[in-house]
Amino acid sequence: MKISDFKIIENRKIAKDVFKMILSGDTDNITKPGQFINIAISGLYLRRPISVCDYDEGVVTIIYKVVGKGTEKLSEMFEGEVLHDVMTGLGNGFSVNNNAKKPLLVGGGVGVPPLYALAKKLKNPVVVLGFNSSEDMFYAEEFRALSDRVYISTADGSFGEKGFVTDVISKLNGYDYTYACGPEPMLRALYNAVSVPGEYSFEERMGCGFGACMGCSCKTKYGSKRICKDGPVLLKEEIIW
Amino acid sequence: MVDTTVELCGLKLDNPVIPASGTFGFGYEFAELYDINILGSFSFKGTTKEPRFGNPTPRIAECTRGLINSVGLQNPGIDKVISEELPKLKKCFDKKVIANISGFSVDEYVYCCKKIDAEEQVGIIEVNISCPNVHNGGMSFGTDTKSAYEVTKAVKAVTTKPVFVKLSPNVTDIAAIAAACEEGGADGISLINTLLGMRIDLKTKRPVIANKMGGFSGEAIFPVALRMVYQVYEAVKIPVIGMGGVLTADDVIEMMLAGASAVQVGAANLINPYACRDIINNLPQVMKKYNISRLTDIIGMAH
Ligand SMILES: Cc1cc2nc3c(=O)[nH]c(=O)nc-3n(C[C@H](O)[C@H](O)[C@H](O)COP(=O)(O)OP(=O)(O)OC[C@H]3O[C@@H](n4cnc5c(N)ncnc54)[C@H](O)[C@@H]3O)c2cc1C
Ligand SMILES: Cc1cc2nc3c(=O)[nH]c(=O)nc-3n(C[C@H](O)[C@H](O)[C@H](O)COP(=O)(O)O)c2cc1C
Ligand code: FES
Numbered sequence: 127m128k129i130s131d132f133k134i135i136e137n138r139k140i141a142k143d144v145f146k147m148i149l150s151g152d153t154d155n156i157t158k159p160g161q162f163i164n165i166a167i168s169g170l171y172l173r174r175p176i177s178v179c180d181y182d183e184g185v186v187t188i189i190y191k192v193v194g195k196g197t198e199k200l201s202e203m204f205e206g207e208v209l210h211d212v213m214t215g216l217g218n219g220f221s222v223n224n225n226a227k228k229p230l231l232v233g234g235g236v237g238v239p240p241l242y243a244l245a246k247k248l249k250n251p252v253v254v255l256g257f258n259s260s261e262d263m264f265y266a267e268e269f270r271a272l273s274d275r276v277y278i279s280t281a282d283g284s285f286g287e288k289g290f291v292t293d294v295i296s297k298l299n300g301y302d303y304t305y306a307c308g309p310e311p312m313l314r315a316l317y318n319a320v321s322v323p324g325e326y327s328f329e330e331r332m333g334c335g336f337g338a339c340m341g342c343s344c345k346t347k348y349g350s351k352r353i354c355k356d357g358p359v360l361l362k363e364e365i366i367w
Numbered sequence: 368m369v370d371t372t373v374e375l376c377g378l379k380l381d382n383p384v385i386p387a388s389g390t391f392g393f394g395y396e397f398a399e400l401y402d403i404n405i406l407g408s409f410s411f412k413g414t415t416k417e418p419r420f421g422n423p424t425p426r427i428a429e430c431t432r433g434l435i436n437s438v439g440l441q442n443p444g445i446d447k448v449i450s451e452e453l454p455k456l457k458k459c460f461d462k463k464v465i466a467n468i469s470g471f472s473v474d475e476y477v478y479c480c481k482k483i484d485a486e487e488q489v490g491i492i493e494v495n496i497s498c499p500n501v502h503n504g505g506m507s508f509g510t511d512t513k514s515a516y517e518v519t520k521a522v523k524a525v526t527t528k529p530v531f532v533k534l535s536p537n538v539t540d541i542a543a544i545a546a547a548c549e550e551g552g553a554d555g556i557s558l559i560n561t562l563l564g565m566r567i568d569l570k571t572k573r574p575v576i577a578n579k580m581g582g583f584s585g586e587a588i589f590p591v592a593l594r595m596v597y598q599v600y601e602a603v604k605i606p607v608i609g610m611g612g613v614l615t616a617d618d619v620i621e622m623m624l625a626g627a628s629a630v631q632v633g634a635a636n637l638i639n640p641y642a643c644r645d646i647i648n649n650l651p652q653v654m655k656k657y658n659i660s661r662l663t664d665i666i667g668m669a670h
Contacts, residue, residue, distance in 0.1 A: 127400070129640070171585060171638065172429045331425040333434060334637035337396045339389065340441040341427040343420065350420050350441070
C-alpha cells in the first residue's frame with residue numbers, strides 16, 4: 127500500500143452517470159488487475175474504493191458511476207486538479223497465471239472496469255458484458271480491440287442480447303474458467319449458472335481499505351476474509367452466499 | 368530538548384501516543400508502513416474467550432468528521448491471540464503492549480485476563496466494559512456501577528498486571544462509573560469508547576448499518592471525549608488514558624490538560640495510517656510552541 131497524490135489527466139463522461147478518469151502519479155504499487163485504489167475526497171471522512179481499470183507506468187485509469195456525494199464530487203473535478211492522498215496497491219487482484227486456457231470474463235455495470243486490465247493480460251478471452259440499457263453501456267469497443275468474442279446483454283434489450291449476462295452465457299461453451307465482477311445478484315446467478323471454477327470480485331463498505339479495521343469482513347469456506355485485503359477477489363470454491 | 372515521556376502505573380512510555388484498540392489490528396499492516404517501535408505503546412484488537420466473526424455487514428457508515436462501526440469484536444479468540452498474534456507482533460514491536468479484553472459475562476473476562484496475565488509482552492490489561500452482559504438482560508457492563516465494580520474486582524483478583532477499565536460514554540454519569548471501577552481496584556481508567564450512533568440511507572430508506580446502530584468515533588467526538596476525561600480526572604485518583612477523536616499533537620496536549628496521563632488514537636489511523644507517527648513527530652515542536660518542557664507537568668493542568 128502506498129499513499130500519494132495523483133494529477134487528473136482526463137475526467138470525461140462515457141455513459142449515463144459514468145465517468146472515465148485518467149490519473150498520473152506513482153503506480154509502482156499497482157501490480158495486478160482487479161486491485162483497487164481508495165480515493166480521499168475533500169470534505170468527506172472516508173475514502174472511496176474504485177477498481178483499477180487500466181494501469182501503466184505512472185498512469186492509472188478508473189471508471190466510476192455517480193451514485194452519491196463522493197462520486198458526484200469526483201465527477202466535478204477538472205483536468206490538472208490533484209487528488210491528494212490516494213491509496214494504491216490495495217486488494218489481492220485477479221490471478222493471471224493460472225492454468226485456464228479459455229477464460230470467460232463476465233462484467234456487470236461498473237463491475238466491468240477491472241476486467242479491462244485483466245483482458246489485456248489474457249490471450250483472446252471470451253468477454254460477456256451486461257448493462258441495464260444501451261445508455262449505460264461503455265467500453266464495448268475497447269474490449270473488442272482485445273478480443274474477437276465480446277458479447278453484450280442489456281436488461282431492456284436496447285443493445286445486444288435482451289436479458290442478463292447468464293442468458294448469453296447459457297449459449298456459450300468451451301470456456302474453462304470465469305473471472306467476474308458486478309452486482310452481487312449477477313455474481314450469484316453466474317455462480318449457479320456455470321460449473322467451471324473461477325474468481326469473483328466483491329464489494330463491501332470499507333472503513334480503512336487496507337486491512338486494519340475489520341469493517342469489510344466476509345465469511346468464506348477458508349475462514350473469514352477482509353474484502354479490502356484478502357479480497358476483493360474470492361475463488362469460486364470458497365464463496366459462501 | 369523537551370521531555371515527552373510519561374508513565375502508566377510504572378510502565379514508562381517514550382511518548383503518550385497509543386493506537387486505540389480495533390483501529391490498529393495486531394500492528395502488522397502498520398509495521399509495513401513505518402517502524403511502530405516509535406509508539407508509546409499499542410492497544411491490540413479487542414479479544415474475547417471464543418473466536419468471533421462479529422456482526423453482519425455493512426459494518427461501516429460515514430459521518431461528518433467520523434464514522435460509525437459495528438465490527439462486533441471480530442477476533443480469533445484469546446488462545447490464538449496468545450499462540451499466533453503475539454509472537455508475530457513481537458517481531459515488529461519490542462515494547463510492552465496493552466491487551467484489550469472483552470467479554471459477555473464476568474467469567475469470560477476472568478478467563479481471558481488470567482490467560483493474558485502470563486504473557487510477558489503485555490504491560491497493561493485494558494478491560495473493555497462496553498459489551499452487553501448476557502447474564503444481566505444484555506445491558507452493558509459499562510452502563511451500571513454495580514456491574515462495572517464486579518468485573519473490575521473479579522479481573523483484579525486474577526492478574527498482577529495493571530488493569531485499566533475502558534469506559535463506555537453511553538451513560539448519564541461517567542464519573543460514578545469511573546469511581547465504581549476505582550473502588551473495585553482498577554489501576555487506571557481508559558475512556559472513551561464509541562458513542563452509540565446511527566445513519567439512514569436516503570435512497571433505500573433503511574439503516575446503513577446491518578445492525579442498525581453502531582459506535583460513532585473520529586474527530587467529531589473530541590469535545591465529548593475531552594469533557595468526560597475532565598470529569599473522570601476529578602472523580603478518581605488513578606491515572607486516565609484519554610481517547611476519542613484525537614487527530615493532532617494539539618489534541619494530545621488538550622487531552623492531557625484535561626487529565627489524561629496518556630492518549631489513544633483510534634479512527635485517525637484508518638484515515639491516515641501515519642497518524643500516530645505524525646503526531647509523535649509533531650509533538651516536540653507543539654510542546655515548544657506552548658512552552659511545555661515536560662509533558663507530565665501538564666496532566667490535569669486545566670483543573
Ligand atoms: C473493491 C471495490 C471496487 C469498486 N470499484 C468501483 C468501480 O470501478 N467503479 C464504480 O463506479 N464503483 C466502484 N465501487 C463502488 C464505489 O466504491 C461506490 O460507488 C462509492 O464508494 C460510492 O461513493 P459515494 O460517495 O458516491 O456514495 P455514497 O452513498 O454517498 O457513499 C457513502 C458511503 O458508502 C460507501 N459506499 C457506497 N456504495 C458503496 C459500494 N457499492 N461499495 C462500497 N462502498 C460503498 C462509500 O464509500 C461511502 O463511504 C467499488 C467498490 C469496492 C468495494
Ligand atoms: C473500527 C473500530 C473498531 C474498534 N474496536 C474496538 C475494540 O475491539 N475494543 C475496544 O475497546 N474499542 C474498540 N474501538 C473503540 C476505539 O478503541 C476508541 O475507543 C474509539 O474509537 C474512540 O476513539 P477515536 O475517536 O480516536 O476513534 C473501535 C473503534 C473503531 C473505529
Ligand atoms: S476496510 Fe478496514 S479491514 Fe477492510
